[in-house]
Amino acid sequence: MNLPPLVQAFVLHFGEMGSRWGINRTVGQVYALLYVSPQPLCADEIVEALGISRSNVSMSLRELQAWKLVLLKHVPNDRRDFFTTPDDVWQILRTLAEERKKREVDPTLSVLREILMQQPASEAERHAQARMAEMHGLIEQLTNWYDDVKQLETARLATLLALGAKVTKLLETKDKIVSLGRSKRSRQGAEP
Amino acid sequence: MNLPPLVQAFVLHFGEMGSRWGINRTVGQVYALLYVSPQPLCADEIVEALGISRSNVSMSLRELQAWKLVLLKHVPNDRRDFFTTPDDVWQILRTLAEERKKREVDPTLSVLREILMQQPASEAERHAQARMAEMHGLIEQLTNWYDDVKQLETARLATLLALGAKVTKLLETKDKIVSLGRSKRSRQGAEP
């Protein structure tokens, strides 16, 4: 690996973290490298920087593109493919959330729903279904929130984050606001 | 594997999902089994239900206990250890969030901070640092929000979720409320 020390530290850390996330080490490193690179890189530059095989780079890039975390760029008068990461970190966060939801949360919800449709054949199954219903309910609440919030522009999202828990305090004392808020949409009772 | 079909479907799905999360298949299955079980199970019951070795069960349980996702229980007049999952799904969510933060987010923040302290030795390093600073800022905003929100009791947390994006809409039109909320900068601020 042939990188400025400071970049190397970052790339190595991302590699480690990658493994914890089911993403593999190399994929994590490639992403990290592109993320901090001042300009798009071509595959051979990645090979050079990380000291891994050309074919491994090809597969890692394909994976990252599937996640929409890395974009193909073309440089004029150069046949090679170049790659970058989107540069708005908030956008990156959105993409990550969306893709993880698609791959992990949605399939889980659909398995749960499927199971919950079935007729329990024993007390054990009845209890299991009740537990799964709790889990299903929780995930549904979370994804409803997510679906609602993901459409906010960055500035508003930042505002919402900054506000944090204070929101509920406000609501408690000022519940006319609640009813005002509820006029638009009706989800779970927000009453104290 | 020797389980009611409906439970088996759930256990298998959790096993699959486990792999995607860096958690291994067996650990996921053990968790799922305990989650839906009407009463605590001992290690041999898990061996029996999942058809895996006793030693594998022992290691999986140890892992789950380290994550605080599984608790040791004792049944009167029985020397064996029994295991359950906490039954409040919201509590489970909190635990999961807390542990993942501890293992993944905190170390990343500290690596980033460390790197950002250093003097860049080139233009490439300078740019890399700027990118890392953006990432650091984003993570910090998210963790601040999380630290704020995690202390809410379940009912309030549910309220906040139900409200979703509507919060920011409210703020826009009624920004005197913002300043009211902001008067107690830190969390927990009890309001008149």
Add this chain to the structure above:
DNA sequence: CAGTTATTTCAGAAATTTCTGAAATTTACA
């Protein structure tokens, strides 16, 4: 205490994942 049961540890086997080099395919342009 001796005997019994329960649990953990750990070396190596088995399974899975990752990575590579060579070959095949695609692409661009002369």
Add this chain to the structure above:
DNA sequence: TGTAAATTTCAGAAATTTCTGAAATAACTG
């Protein structure tokens, strides 16, 4: 077109992770 550069594919090698059985340890019981 033909050809050379760029990229992808893929079979198997290498590395890593997971799992097991046997042995060690610990915990209880009579």
